[in-house]
Amino acid sequence: MGKGKKGVLPLLSTMILTTSVVSCSNSETTSNETEKSDTDNTITIMAPTFQPDPPGDDSPILKAIEKYTNTDIKMNWALNSSYSEKLNITLASGKLPDIINLSKEPSFISAVQDGAFWELGPYLKDYPNLSQANEIILNNSSINGKIYGIYRSRPLGRHGITFRKDWLENVGLQTPKTIDDFYNVLKAFTENDPDGNGKDDTYGMVVSKYTGPWDIMQTWFGAPNKWGEDADGNLQPDFMTEEYFNALKFFKKLYDEGLVNEDFAVMDTQKWVDPLLNGETGVIVDVVDHAHRAEEDMLAENPDLKELFDVIGSVEGPTGLHNLPTSGYAGMLAIPKSSVKTEEELKKVLAFIDKLNDKEVQILANNGIEGQHYEIKDGEFVDLKEGNEALLNESKGFNQFQPYIPEDRFYKPKQTPLRDKEAQILKENEQIVVPNPAEALISDVYGQKGQQLDNIIADARIKFIVGQIDEAEFKDAIELWRSSGGNDYIEEINKLYKEINK
Incomplete structure (x- = not known):
């Protein structure tokens, strides 16, 4: 439960600068200089990149997304190869962007338990796209039943x-x-x-x-x-x-x-x-x-x-x-309290994330700009980026902060x-998948003994299939599982399960 995948971030110096920006446009100031003013529409995003030279601030696609969402987006890209290492450093620093692409790994769970991230579940109903999030995937991506990130959707019934x-x-x-x-x-x-x-x-x-x-x-x-x-x-x-x-x-x-x-x-x-x-x-x-x-x-x-x-x-x-089912998601977009300090700011960030799911933004992030990166010919999508390295490079990476809720809405080739x-x-x-009711539960016992417990049953299953043990011996393996921490695991899971289902 709660096994980590990946998360990302950029250079700490860049993050400290971007997350401390206070807009004073129109000569307006706030009583607390660490909070953003009502007119500040800057959104900082930390996301992974798979290329050494990711799109810059002058990217036409980024500018088009900014125009549609009425935001000034500051991208903090980090190479995927250094994803987890930089995530842990950044979480420890407490200096985070407004939105961070991460997964349910131990460092994030620990930060959530320390109160470092907003709980988002109560707000989702207020947004046209986010309110349509899949309940199974929401539970899978939650921490003990509470939502601390907007999941990045992947096929659930794959x-x-x-x-x-x-x-x-x-x-x-x-x-x-x-x-x-x-x-x-x-x-x-x-x-x-x-x-x-x-x-x-x-x-x-x-x-x-x-x-x-x-x-x-x-x-x-x-x-x-x-x-x-x-x-x-x-x-x-x-x-x-x-x-x-x-x-x-x-x-x-x-x-x-x-x-x-x-x-x-x-x-x-x-x-x-x-x-x-x-x-x-x-x-x-x-x-x-x-x-x-x-x-x-x-x-x-x-x-x-x-x-x-x-x-x-x-x-x-x-x-x-x-x-x-699969887990139904690949990472999530989480919102730190250190950078998004008030509920009003939180709602602005959630409104932005909600707009990312609109068809117009999905097309920009995945297909690019019509006439430049793609065209529609005889009703069919034609990708103009194929074979053009420059167009490919300037259009890569924007899907890394796309939630795709409630569904994919971008163009696909025939x-x-x-x-x-x-x-x-x-x-x-999706209509016949079997949810795991304990997917959201974070077990300390499993964190300590999970690999050992999993191996006991996995080995017994293989041995039973190939005829090395019989049914009675398989049940002996279950008893070994119980005495090796399994009983404590069951007790803990049920305690957590009852707490979130009160």
Whole structure:
């Protein structure tokens, strides 16, 4: 819980200057010189850059965003490679910009607990875009149920099943709709010569040492996402549920029958997709965009191939359709109290962040300026930046402070039918994802013992699937988990859960 990703910042001297600016335009002053005047429309933003020479103050895109939002934006860019290090230094300094792009890492959590950032949740309802934020993602990005940053949206329902469409036709099966259908597809892809070469050289599904496919498939059986409520309304880990065990037995069956690769537990994740591209296997369970990437890679090698892959979001289990969500966000925009000192100033900054989600600003930040960076020709988006390094450089980075709430609104190139289907599944999956009720909870026990606890169950799951331990021995592993800090973890999580659900 609360594992960190990344955050960013610029040189401290620059930040100290920009965050202490007081506007005295029109000869107006304030009684407190450390506060901004009513006419000061300066917004300082700290965001990551992936290029050594980020856009400057004279960027036409930045100026266009300033004009639309009626602000004077001061960008503090920092190279992504030094992101976390600079974040920690800046948080310790207390000298912060008005908006900082960061993630739910320990230094941010500590700063929140010290009262250094505004709690934003009570204000979101007052803004047309922010009021439409996804409740699951808000909870995922919160700290013990309270919102301290505007999340930067990413697809929540990104997981699905990619499979060889041509193989499915060759073995005479339809797109799977249930877990049993899915099993039958894997069986046929293993035993019925789906590639028609007369050889026994294929298998159903490729899995690597990355545990994501098992986690995704567990939800099909009705298992919770990491934590779920028991009959008394208390939270318990997923591996203590009957649904988890039903999924585990299914995984073992797939392994015993050779429907997944025997070496999955040690397969390098970098080589995970290779069997799919090499025609050794016909299914991969992961993000839905595997489908178009695999197809485009194979078409690049052999343009005569057509419609190789299809994709679906999930298959129906005992309790209906379920899917494992992503966290739904990549970092957040947080507002420090040291730079935004009053509620009035806070509302101005939130109004600015809200406008960043408008279609006009999203287009500027992601596509650029019409006629200069892109054009609309015959109703289709045409990117003029391709092959023009200068245009590319001046337009990069502005998406790093884009929340995309409630959705993407910028232009995208014309997509293939497969990419369009993936986009449709992303939206449909949002209706069937299984939230983790403990995602927002910051556990001290997990911070100290989380890796050890996770390893106990991860090792036991692999050993059960490959037949090294039986169900009784798996339950012994659960007891080891309990005695190694798991019981304390459960107690703490439930205490926190009850506090935020009073």
